[in-house]
Amino acid sequence: MSGGGERGYARREGGAGPGGSGIDLDRRPRFPVPKGWKRPSRRRVRAIRDRLRELYGSRRNDPHGDPVHELVLTILSQNTNDNNRDVAYRRLRDRLGSWDAIRDAPTDEVIEAIRPGGLANIKGPRIQQVLHELGPEADLEWLREAPRKEAVDYLTSLPGVGRKTAACVMIFALDRPEVPVDTHVHRVGGRLGLFPPGISLEGAHDEMLAITDREDAYELHMNLIEHGRRICRPRPRCGECALARMCVARRAGLVSPVGGASGRVPSG
Numbered sequence: 351m352s353g354g355g356e357r358g359y360a361r362r363e364g365g366a367g368p369g370g371s372g373i374d375l376d377r378r379p380r381f382p383v384p385k386g387w388k389r390p391s392r393r394r395v396r397a398i399r400d401r402l403r404e405l406y407g408s409r410r411n412d413p414h415g416d417p418v419h420e421l422v423l424t425i426l427s428q429n430t431n432d433n434n435r436d437v438a439y440r441r442l443r444d445r446l447g448s449w450d451a452i453r454d455a456p457t458d459e460v461i462e463a464i465r466p467g468g469l470a471n472i473k474g475p476r477i478q479q480v481l482h483e484l485g486p487e488a489d490l491e492w493l494r495e496a497p498r499k500e501a502v503d504y505l506t507s508l509p510g511v512g513r514k515t516a517a518c519v520m521i522f523a524l525d526r527p528e529v530p531v532d533t534h535v536h537r538v539g540g541r542l543g544l545f546p547p548g549i550s551l552e553g554a555h556d557e558m559l560a561i562t563d564r565e566d567a568y569e570l571h572m573n574l575i576e577h578g579r580r581i582c583r584p585r586p587r588c589g590e591c592a593l594a595r596m597c598v599a600r601r602a603g604l605v606s607p608v609g610g611a612s613g614r615v616p617s618g
């Protein structure tokens with residue numbers, strides 16, 4: 351979902367939260383917190399980061415600096431894989447060229463160009479609507495220095511743009527601290543107790559920001575995805591999981607791992 355490449359970021363927002371380098375957000379939860387759930391300490395989040403780092407390595411962001419590119423790419427990524435998304439993006443740019451040309455092209459041509467990315471009838475008009483909203487210059491450079499809330503509020507005001515897309519634009523293009531929460535991050539993070547069970551994707555974005563050191567946001571995002579793809583799948587392989595002792599869901603018996611309660615994964 352991330353658009354490929356190793357990426358890292360530097361903090362631009364002022365103020366450090368508890369722990370010295372936290373992202374400066376209102377730490378009060380903005381969603382109903384189920385009884386019994388307690389926000390994890392920074393120490394615990396860092397311990398999870400370290401364990402994931404041992405497994406999948408330390409990741410560095412490499413922001414590409416083009417927020418409009420990331421915005422369109424992320425719209426194209428909805429409900430498809432990275433390969434199909436990239437094919438759709440390349441065809442769109444090869445066939446129609448500039449953002450102006452894409453915005454003003456007959457919608458049928460945009461739809462046809464992005465067809466390999468799926469949901470073309472929805473994504474084509476949406477991309478054009480967003481480009482219209484951006485105005486004649488299609489310029490989002492101002493997001494680089496804007497206050498974070500203003501930047502996120504603007505992005506999420508665009509047609510069909512939610513928190514995940516906004517977070518992708520902020521971190522992958524502009525090097526600004528966000529933790530995009532996709533289905534992997536949502537599933538794995540929930541099982542590890544990073545946010546309350548049943549929390550919405552939107553709420554999970556706020557919560558991840560509140561608990562993550564800014565310099566760890568990219569790495570945590572990437573490594574939680576990696577863990578979700580390899581081990582903590584919808585049907586998790588808890589018997590192979592190096593985070594099992596830290597896992598709230600496993601301890602509470604809330605998951606049905608491959609291999610049953612013993613977690614022994616059948617060979618072959």
Ligand code: SF4
Nearest residue numbers: 582586588591594597
């Ligand atoms: S112990 Fe199981 S549920 Fe918990 S993180 Fe590991 S694979 Fe996921």
